[in-house]
Amino acid sequence: MMLLRSLHADFLKIRRKGIWFLVFLAPIGLVTMQGLNFGLRFDYILRRYGDDLWGGLIENIEFFVPMALFLGCTLISSLVANIEHQMSSWKQLLALPVSRSSVFLAKFTLCVIVLSISCLLLPVFTAGLGLLLGFQTPLPIRELLTMGFYPYLAAWPLLALQLWLSLTFRNQALPVSIGIAAAILSPFTLDLSVWLPLNWATLAISDNSPLAYLLGGVSLGLFMLMISLLHFNRKDVD
Template identity: 65%
Template sequence: MMLRSLSADFLKIRGKGIWFLIFLAPIGLVAMQALNYGLRLDYLMKQYADDLWGALIRDTTIFVPIALYLGVTLVSSLVANVEHQMSSWKQLLALPISRTAVFSAKFTLCFLLLAVSCLLLPAFTVILGLILGFDGAGIPVWDILRMGFSPLLAVLPMLALELWLSLSFRNQALPVTIGVTAAIVSPFTLQLSEWFPLNWPTFGYTGPHASWFIGAGVICGAIIMILGLIHFNRKDVE
């Protein structure tokens, strides 16, 4: 039942600009590094000669949490707005499909869309490195994949919260404000405890205990999703 709802949701987002955002985020991040290396190529090649791939990954990873918070916010809002704009909640929930399946399908849709973006980021990063002349035989495949997917798992609580709020309110001002604020503030919260929730995507990739923050993201994301699901199941629709 959830798979049928998920399939329908994929059809609904056609022509909504969501796929454009999914591709734009990794292209934008890699384009910034292309500009950075293009302007200072000789200097950076000498500076990072011992670990060119590692330096490129580190320089890119700095911006991944910001992009993820914005991505989570926009994707959740756009997915929810498909139903809000068409005022189709009553028709949708009148179908022989449970609210649990509807909510779970929309969460899965958002996660899969973000996962595609996080898969494209490592791919585009590898392409950039090869264009810059990095050693193709020395590509740190595991580190490049972690650059995309570790922060994604650590940001699941924000995804669950944003989707919950986006589905609950027709006016998207509150969830969008929360998400954009989180994206803007996140670089400055690194001065706080590493366990501050906005820091989890960063420390989910870096540091000796990255797996702790990934685990915390998955567990807290599941808890918030369940709370959102309970509220969605009990909420009256318009």
């Protein structure tokens, strides 16, 4: 019950904070970019992906999904944490009859829900673009949902890390810089080890056996969440 009360309070706090704008901006931006790409080069696209136009559309969007996810994890975590930092309300918040664990887990749950909505909107908008371009039905539902959620689950370690850093540091320069660097570097680290968590979001949609990256992402993300929760429970607040 304490977790639910904290989560409800956090949802009220994010109103007019720009978070919902970001939730819609990312999928709309990715789909609009490919809408322009397909619209301006439709004859070339038709020749290249004529046998599988849906696959071609999904493939072109998938390339940018990990980068968008890393930026989303960074910005959402920073905005959620910065609400308390800007208002200097940590002492008042933690003085309430609500456990520190509930406060921390509510903020992580909020980030998960918000990003899940964005990841659901991406396949919905992609399907809409495909239908607008005249692609044939039935829709490739499985491939669309895979594009939206597989990279997201594999990116949980970065989400847990970003929330931890954002809640720990009042100045958001460090966590935001790390998140932006991860997004920029992610396309160039694929030649490195598959054990590098930064690669898991891409491998989850490009590898023939994505289960290991999904399980690895969720497991490492939850492990980092537990470590950051222990740190938060012992940390002095300003």
